[in-house]
Amino acid sequence: MFIITCPFCGERDQSEFSAGGEAHIVRPKQPTELSDDEWADFLFMRKNIKGVQFERWNHAHGCRKWFNVIRDTSNDKIHAVYKMGEKPPVK
Amino acid sequence: MSENFRSLETKFLDKTNRISFKYNGKKYYGYKGDTLASALLSNGVHLIGRSFKYHRPRGIMTCGSEEPNAIVQIGGSGSFTEPNVRATEQEIYEGLEASSQNCWPSVEFDVGGINNFISPVIPAGFYYKTFMWPKKLWYSLYEPAIRLSAGLGKSPTQPDPELYDHNHLHCDVLVVGGGISGIIAASISSDNGNNTVLIEDKNSLGGSTIFQDDENFKINDEKSSVWLNNQIKKIKNKKNLTIKYRTSLAAYHSYNYLLARENLTDHKSLNERSNKLRQRLWKIRAKKVILATGAIERPLIFNNNDRPGVMLASSVKKYIDYFGVRCGNKNIIFTNNDSAYETAISLNKKGINVSIVDIRNNSSSMLVKNAKDAGIKIYWNHTVVNTKGYRRIKSIEIMKMSEDGTNVIGSKLNLVCDNLSISGGWTPMVHLFTQSGGKLKFRDSDQVFIPNTATSDQISIGSCNGDFELDDIIKNTISDCKNFLSLSSTDFDLLKVNCSKQKESKNIWLLPNDKPLGKTKPFLDFQNDSTAKDIKLAMREGFRSIEHVKRYTTTGMGTDQGKLANMHALGIISETAGVKMGSLGTTTFRPPYTPLTFGTIVGRNVGTFFDITRKTPMHDWHESHKAKFENVGQWKRAWYYPKENESMYQAVQRESKAARESAGILDASTLGKIDIKGTDASEFLNRVYTNAWSKLGIGKCRYGLMLNEDGMVYDDGVTTRLSENNYLMTTTTGGAANVLSKLEDYLQTEWPELDVWLTSVTDHYATASVCGPNSKNILKKLFPSIEFNDVNFPHMSFKNAELDGINCRIMRISFTGEHSYEINIESKYGKSLWEKCMDAGKEFNITPYGTETMHLLRAEKGFIIVGQDTDGTMTPIDLQMDWIVSKKKYDFIGKRSLYRSDTMREDRKQLVGLLTDNPNEILEEGAQIVLDEKKQPIEMLGHVTSSYFSPNLNKSIALAVVKNGKKLKGQKLLVPMKDKTINVTVSDFIFFDSKNERLNA
Amino acid sequence: MLNINYPKIEKKEYPNLELNIVEPIHKLNLRGKNRDFFTKAGRILSIMLPTEPNTSATIKNISALWLSPDEWMIYGKDIDKNLMLSLDTEISKLNLGSVTDISDQWVLINMKGKNVFEVLSKGSPFDFNKFKNTKNVVVQTLLNHVDVILHHNDRNNIDLFVRKSFSEHLWLWINDSSSFL
Missing domain, CATH: 3.50.50.60 (FAD/NAD(P)-binding domain)
Incomplete structure (x- = not known):
């Protein structure tokens, strides 16, 4: 159980949040223009790396806002938290 | 009368508070503050249990959580009993009953002790090697025999009556x-x-x-x-x-x-x-x-180092200095370091006979000097090669060690003792x-x-x-x-500290012996009976990783997790393999540090609090009318309402007929409800549902199907346009929270430009759904000011209304195929609304029906239930719902996926109806469907998703997903069951009123 | 007449703890983000909607709880149908934001006494150390796995909001936990 700092509500227990997979995968504006392969790439392909990963989390039992988290999947260390639409902080 | 070993004064116990307890049925006394171990030792009891494999007598070794031997069963004959409690941690209390484990018929005489004598033929990995073949003997012979002899202690057979939180x-x-x-x-x-x-x-x-x-x-x-x-x-x-x-x-x-x-x-x-x-x-x-x-103090590893009376030196010191209990009258200390000399000095000071065997050549510390000055006999450069005494140590044999410590030399010296305090340093x-x-x-x-x-x-x-x-x-x-x-x-910066400093140290993981290793029993894991010999055998058989050796020999796998001698196992492995200990690493230490009882882990999450329950506003009514409940997610939903001795089948048949013949009423409050507001609400619905919403008139309702981005059906429900920019969406009961979260996700991340606000109002409204040919008549009675006709109040429309001055909404929508109304009211009035409906419907025999009847009625109509007839692999096309997928809309969630080569395949599993050739035969939901039973391997075409006996059609009906099902109408298929094969024919999946005439009846 | 029914919740007393149901009471959900929305809402309610996370503003018998940067819960004895109507007309109808009646979505349980936080800590992972020493703070968290909104009105006095369908279960749990302090 880690602690996540919701960019709106502050530090909270992990149980208040739900994970939403990899961040910064933008839904194509014109899906019909894409080939099957391009669409499949958006739909299915995820990095799932061991190490520092960009993720989406939702403060499901709090303010219900979605936001981004930079987390090291090897030790659960959270390096940064930032709002949707913001650029990841430069390290 | 047994000897009293509590001869010493102690300020740590309350000597005015004498406590009686029972151990193996016999009554003993101790003092408030005693542990079971200290109290037993004060009564001269050392023998506590039998070891796991060889059933050797074992006694108290330590005074803490690392104790491997002195584990007991606590509790008498009542429902509270706890196995594997360490006597060294359990404080005594008035009425405590404890007993030995792993021995039969008693700890003094244990039949399993025979294992000790046959131990040469039960080496490490014995079970793995022996019980592999012949295979058929496993169930008949090996497993029952192993089960009988396995396990420490007895698990309770009754629920734990204690409270935990x-x-x-x-x-x-x-x-x-x-x-x-x-x-x-x-x-x-x-x-x-x-x-x-x-x-x-x-x-x-x-x-x-x-x-x-x-x-x-x-x-x-x-x-x-x-x-x-x-x-x-x-x-x-x-x-x-x-x-x-x-x-x-x-x-x-x-x-x-x-x-x-x-x-x-x-x-x-x-x-x-x-x-x-x-x-x-x-x-x-x-x-x-x-x-x-x-x-914690390390033991030393030598032959027969496990007898009752062999204890850690520091523990012996605690028993004397803290509990005032001497562990023996003639003590020998066996050590490789200075700390054990503190024990010797303590014993000596209290006038108890003590001598020391030290594997070192000498030591020049203050402690050692004090010991010498006190006249304590010290055998330098000696090791213990054997111990004697079955139920309690009686004597030891010591020998001088060679210069390099790998061998023993000279003749054996026999020393009489009733306690051997060992110290191998500290971990x-x-x-x-x-x-x-x-x-x-x-x-x-x-x-x-x-x-x-x-x-x-x-x-x-x-x-x-x-x-x-x-x-x-x-x-x-x-x-x-x-x-x-x-x-x-x-405040502590200027503390002045004096202490004796150790200067000489020597460590030998496995002490030398005059006999070959195979003839000795130097125990490493006292609880699981693994010896240095077992470790070496595992090494010879090719095991190298410490994790593998651990599992093969079971070293460190007991309830004490091998806290005492894991280090020695590592040491012996590293010496044998010629690898440095630092690079060998340790086994993984996993929680819990000491065993936890299940009660502690679950806390108060038992009984009523095992899982969360959600109740509808009408719940009390259902309960008082004897409804059976079904769990739907966390909700308790009325399942059916049996009358007198009715079975579930009979109740559902009755409810189903009543709903179609006159009137039925269902509590639909559990459906998810989301209030959608904003100037872009219509556009938002266009994007999340497969069908078009812009042209839905105010006051009208529409059924919508929601897909995942992969094109698979995710949720469905009716959405009503309350005003220009305000919709009320309903979702499935189980999907409510996920749908809201998914919609918020799209709003916040993909379409932040949309002016849309979502608010969950699931719990704000109670919903009563009245259906059947007489529903209109019932509603007329309740709402006399509303004109209930197809012009003023057509199917798929809604009206605001008042019931006794309270605002409510009436939707004319149907999930049963009957003329039907759903009434939404603030949930505090929900029960009252339900009762009003029952009153008004009395003359029409209004029949409350539960989820089972609802499922049956909608199956007659071929309406799907998301999650029952779909499983995350069904597209709307697979469900033969092409009509609801807009071709005109540029985009909606999942649209692109409907044009992937895989989703466009014609031979996907598709929703069909199934009719059994024998109309009285009811298929089992989940049953597999095949074409040819003889073909090997048999090809599974699909499975039954919903199946009922329809009282309104007087025959069995089923929905199923079948490969290429759309083209198979009229095809004969087989449903093989355990004891028979059922013949079925693929049919249309709308079984009842396919022209929807009843909606406007 | 339609009768009002609430889950089986009645006043209970434990050592240094008093539990009460405070219903019926009006509750509103407000959503919005532009300046006109704030101005309108502030004027109609006579309360500036709090913008600092996890705080509340109370004037007379109306409280506004911060739930997220664009969401507030308004509740209190002084809210009546007229106030709700004017909010709806001047905010929802003018598309400045959204106003939704959620009076029956939540049940208000009042907990007061020195042991309030002792009981809450049993089921909530939230750190109450700072919270319990601060007035007019709000937290949305979990209590025994159930979503709750907690409003710390006054010292050792909490208004707890729980969704109605969960309320009976949570009430039983709170009572159970209160009996083993």
């Missing part, structure tokens, strides 16, 4: 361990404004220093025990400090999340316990953690540190693993950090705490 605790600094370093750390931390918690697994603070009576150990010119006692008095009054006794840390997770078990009543007499919590699990979040868990308790993800390093000088790098904000101090001498402990504790808490000074 959980609590969260947040603090700035958590100090684990109330020994001298923990007390100093807690003091420093709380003095500097940190909200501090100190937890200690025993009933008092002070660790081993509190009974340190030796003049060599002084702090500020006071005896260390006196100085510490004053510190303890001081910290008890600190306002930032909470001290929790009898609380042991079970687990240390990442982010400084720790679990600790507090024992509240285990030390109290049975009548003081009633209706009180037995244990509490603390879920601790600490900003910083200070581990001061101490060290820092790094279990919690490694549980948290910390990495260890190996210190060659004294062969210990100590904390190296931590993953969270924590430090280890005192002997768990590898400091074993009083001056180092105090000096390093203070400086480490200052760094850790960013302090420039503390």
